[in-house]
Amino acid sequence: MTHRLFLLSPASLHGERARLVLNDRARFDLARSLRTAAGAPLGEVFSFISRLYFRGKLRYSSAFARPPGALPGVLVITPGNGLLPPHTRVTVNVLQRWSEVRIDPQDGRYTRPLLHDAGKLAAALADEGACEVVLLGSVASGKYVEVLQPVFGDRLLFPSAFVGRGDMSRGGLMLRCVDSGDELEYVAIQGAVRRGPRPPKLTPLKQTARL
Secondary structure: OOEEEEEEOOOOOOOHHHHHHHOOOOOOHHHHHHOOOOOEEHHHHHHHHHOHHHHHHHHHHHHHOEOOOOOOOEEEEOOOOOEEOOOOEEOHHHHHHHOOOOOOOOOHHHHHHHHHHHHHHHHHHHHHOOEEEEEEOOOOOOOOHHHHHHHHHHHEEEEHHHOOOOHHHHHHHHHHHHHHOOOOOEEEOOOOOOOOOOOOOOOOOHHHHOO
16 A cells, blocks of 8 residues: 655635634634644644635545654645644744745745755655655645655655646545545646646535535
8 A cells, every 4th residue: 555645735824714813802712722822733723714625635634644654644834834733733923923924935934944844754755665745735836836846756746636626626525535435546746737627516515515
């Protein structure tokens, strides 16, 4: 069985739900936790902010990760702290700092920690043998691919079914895969077609429509 780990793109910290959870006057549990010294789990925070898309990525990757040895099976790309496991606890101050960083290969505040952590991971994988690194995020632009592909080379894959889909469609697709137990097909990013026509809409499912 092929070893496989997942890299999840981050939720945007500039939307309505990000402003809601970062509001000092917010009184719901997650917002309260973020304002404590202990903070809240990164995966929970990004799932709240991004809703269907990040929740789909997190559930999918947790279901299908098969990392070698003691390496983490799921890591989240962050705007300013490289790669972090989804259980890492973050505070409102961390999120506010990240919100000032552009997810752009030209912004060193984003690329330096990401390249550092990606390099360490690539070195660890070299000792572990064959292992695929699957990017669950946009491949149409270079904001992740330009940084990660030179580090991981042919190891870096993405779901071919992502081509042409928007974020909500990708999230719904991954939730369906978790429910059915059917993993998506992956292709190497290097040389792949990363843009294409929008595929047919997914058939609505009650269990994903409520998420």
